Amino acid sequence: MKKTLLLVVIMGVALVSAGCGPTYRTQQGAVIGAALGAWAGQDIGHNTESTLIGAAVGGVAGAVIGDAIEQYEYNNSTQYPYYRQQSGYYQSPPRRY
Structure with missing residues (x-):
């Protein structure tokens, strides 16, 4: 009973802290x-x-998946159209004189 309660508390704290503040998908x-791995x-x-x-395994797997999601969102964003990946390289934004 104590182990189950401890795991529920740990999971709750992890999920609540994951949603707090401006964090990256990798984190x-x-x-x-x-x-979840623990x-x-x-x-x-x-x-x-x-x-x-x-x-350890869950943390690494979660970081890899989060980074892949973050890269996908960045590459398909309309907010940063000049930095989208186009034909294998990143296009720099136009210069303003």
Whole structure:
């Protein structure tokens, strides 16, 4: 019962802190991935080593997925049209004299 309550509290804190403030998708993905990985590692292995391995793997996977989402949003943004990727290179914005 104590482990379940602790995991619920950790998951709640991780999800709430991931939504606070202006953060990058990479950071959000790392936090959420680490929390889910720790939960899965504890559920599968029932020991500290499994929890730590799950948190590490989940954090890395979450950061990679978050970075991919962030890059996709940046490349398809209408806010920064001059920096969109076009034919393999980034076009610089026009000069203003």
